Amino acid sequence: MTPVVPDPVLSVANLRVSFGQTEAVRGVTLAVARGETHCLVGESGCGKSVTALSVMNLLPRGIARTADHLRFQGQDLLGMSERQTARLRGDKMAMIFQEPMTSLNPAYTIGSQMSEVFERHRGATRRQAMDRAAELLARVGITAPGMRLGQYPHQLSGGLRQRVMIAMALMCDPELLIADEPTTALDVTVQAQILRLLQRLQQELGLALLLITHDLGVVARMAQRVSVMYAGEVIETGTVAEVFAAPTHPGMTRTGEPLGNIPGVVPRIPLGFIGCGFRDRCTLAMPECAQTVPLRNAGGDHFYLCRLPPDWKRAAAA
């Protein structure tokens, strides 16, 4: 059984990525629907960013991705040539990175970097592209866009730069926007503004937004659907309401104890590893956890990856 998302913009099934002898992503399945925010949440090093980079085909040279399927708007991304993928990137699927301070090229003005994307994908003239860039800067809440277009990245603050990055990602009206921890590097007050902006744009433009974060507060505020990752796997997924109401995976909840106080660290998973990646830190681990773990349904769209039944907490309390 797997979660069903109707009419997905992005659909990933059983994605696997390994770096040498370490498996970074182990069979991730997720789907993002049009007009929906899907949060990918998890500890550092659990494979969130690698999943995002795999979708964009931006993994480091020599690192391969495999999957049962990887579809964007019904097109198969796995069989695409580099040239075809490059045509989609920045056009129909765009990505925002974590570090706005270094994501803009210091050698060019904001306007030149923004219009380049539009010229490349739409064959527009510089003038048309500049108009479009000014329009989008205004849209992401930047005052005096005409002035900003002529400025260099070092003349802008971190919050402004992240707004520019967002505007740049939206230049070609993408269907899918992947945001990899877009607020982690920003001040707390700016974080809230950027999140509000992303939420507004997502609703106005009907974007499919794949938002990567490690902040459950952000998930609660932004997302309709959430996938929790641990050690390269999605250990729990569902609508935000379902998952937050009844977190079921033992890594998500331990009766009476707040999340985050689990002793130990995320393990490195070697190639050929079988079973539950969490078992070394789980108080409920059994010898059978070393075998392939089933994906269980906890009602509705809510799934989790554990041998325990959905009502194990009640049984444990009794």
Add this chain to the structure above:
Amino acid sequence: MSAIVIVQSRPARRWLPAFRHLATMLGAVIIGAAVLVAIFAPYLTPHDPFAQDLNQRLIPPVWMEGSQPTHLLGTDQIGRDYLSRLIYGTRISMLIGVLTVITSGVIGITLGIIGGFYGGRTDDVVMFLITCRLSIPLILVALTVVALVGSSLAVVILTLGLLLWDRFAVVARTTAMQVRNLDYIAAAQAAGASRLHILLREVLPNIANHLVVVATLEMALAILLEAALSFLGLGVPPPLPSWGLMIAEAKEYMFFSPWVIMTPGVALFVLVLGINLLGDGLRDLLGADMRR
């Protein structure tokens, strides 16, 4: 017993930046002047640099006894006006400097950027080529090539251009390595940029400041090497007025008419000094720019 140690802080050396600034300006002025002189040589020369006059041999410059006001820097052993030859010599030196740097720059920067950006096997090949180049004795190979092919301005430029790319490659490679992992490269890829676009428009502008400095140093080196080759009789063929050739031709007269060897020597020294001063200044200026 307690000792009171007065630590006197070193006085701030205020003159240093000012001196640097001055030196850079001086370099820029020298090079600017050399470029202008090279371009407008026909309008600046009082005489034809090739015209011989055996009645007017080895006339000393104006500040010496026996000079003539029509020959400001005197004449050489076959009566050609020395100032005119010196002015035309600027053309040769600048031409050699600029064209050699362009040739070697294109080769070195291409290799270096590709090796540094892609890394792995590609980088191994580039490193191997650089190592090979470094183990070639410059002057000897240049001499051999010129001796085999025959000497002409084009041959000298090509030979030097094909030999002097190593420093460009090393610097381009190291700086491209630093740039390739920066986020804006990934961001450009995520925006659908092609590989060529990333190398030329994202990487190159961000390492250009380092390359400009290398270019000045290589230019100075090329000019000196040409002079050395010409001095050995295997550079620019006579009667072209190359400074190195002028020095070579003058060496037989240096005891009785020392100015014939000193004049082109001083010119060479001043030009190379100017280029090096400008190069140093640029390195400081652009270095500060990078720290911003």
